Amino acid sequence: MAAEQTSETRLKVYRGSCHCGAYIFDTKLPEAPSVDASECNCSICSRMGAIWKYPLRSEDIKFVKGDLATLTGYSFGNKVITFKFCPKCGISLVAFGYSQLPKEGENREPDFAVNLRAIQQGQGLDIWKMDLGFTDGASLPPAYEPPAYTGPEPKAEVEGGKLYTGSCHCGAVRVAVKTKPLDKTLTALQQGCLWIYPNKEQVEIQGEENLGTYTFGSHAWGKTFCKTCGIPVHNQIQALTDQQLGKLSEDVRNFTLGAAHLKPINIRILNGINTKELNDSRVDGYSKLSTFVEPQP
Ligand SMILES: [Zn+2]
Ligand SMILES: [Zn+2]
Structure with a gap:
């Protein structure tokens, strides 16, 4: 058959x-x-x-x-x-x-x-x-031991908040996020990554120097990944110059300025979260948001 x-x-x-x-x-x-x-x-x-x-x-x-x-x-x-x-x-x-x-x-x-x-x-x-x-x-054995986060707790006060820790795969980058419980009430944006959008004060990152950063389009959102294992970690909102901002459409400029206080995290890297249990939402960013042209040789 x-x-x-x-x-x-x-x-x-x-x-x-x-x-x-x-x-x-x-x-x-x-x-x-x-x-x-x-x-x-x-x-x-x-x-x-x-x-x-x-x-x-x-x-x-x-x-x-x-x-x-x-x-x-x-x-x-x-x-x-x-x-x-x-x-x-x-x-x-x-x-x-x-x-x-x-x-x-x-x-x-x-x-x-x-x-x-x-x-x-x-x-x-x-x-x-x-x-x-x-x-x-x-x-399948051997069981994976998630690398432990050993840095400070994020400073933010979050009512009913919970502390999550996580890491890339090799452990060169480790994170702590204080946020509302990540459960069915959460809407995370699903791409390859699963994003939540905490404020900067809600997130601490150990080993930030081990991240590679990739920007494209407006160059406002730096997609970071561990340089050793490639795992996507967070979005580093870039500080654009007035000249760079001036080149953006009004929509994109407002979106970018409105996101300056955020530190979006890929929750696939957090420990103890079953992403299948989340109420994920899909955003067709490919056709709605991006002006991306598929690379050709
Ligand atoms: Zn890594
Ligand atoms: Zn590439």
Whole structure:
């Protein structure tokens, strides 16, 4: 049955890229919506918000700009899987490794996976319309020990507030957030990241020097990510000069000035939160907010 399905599945070449356009690839996948992919709740996939399509062979992913070798790689634990992300914009593109290690003397190339969130829009692959599978990676040993936050508590007083701590995957960046309980009443904006919008005084970050920052468009919102493991951490609202502000449309300028006191956090990095239990809302920022043009070589 499985073989029959495979032979009938039409393959299509999809173009994917990071956000800044330094890395662009073509990958051959079953045509959407029959591209079966899954969300995984393990310590790294849940932080990344990646949706992996696997197993692929290395020849199924062809870089047309940049290459696999110069993407930043991150692996952990028994180091059998390597996650690759763009060093400039932090977007996670590819992972490769062995679900079963080769036996001694066996020469087998690793399985590859592609992050479907990096597939460019306009090709008919819409993650929100896909029936995603679920992989319970969190239950696989060894258990992940979240790095402990050891810095000061955020100064803000929040009525009925609760202190949450979290970190990127490698622990180079750790955060504390004091906010109303993150439960069903919370509306977090879902993209690859899940955002909440606390004030600056509600958030403390340890290891901020380990963050890479990527800006685009208005350059007002710096998307930060751990330079070691690539996990998106927060939005660093940039102080724009009057000249930069003057170049923005009135809407974007007001939006930017109105956000100056915020320190938005990707709650995928907080400990003890089941993001599936949140009342998330989806914002079609791609067509509503952005003037983004998909990078081409
Ligand atoms: Zn990039
Ligand atoms: Zn890290």
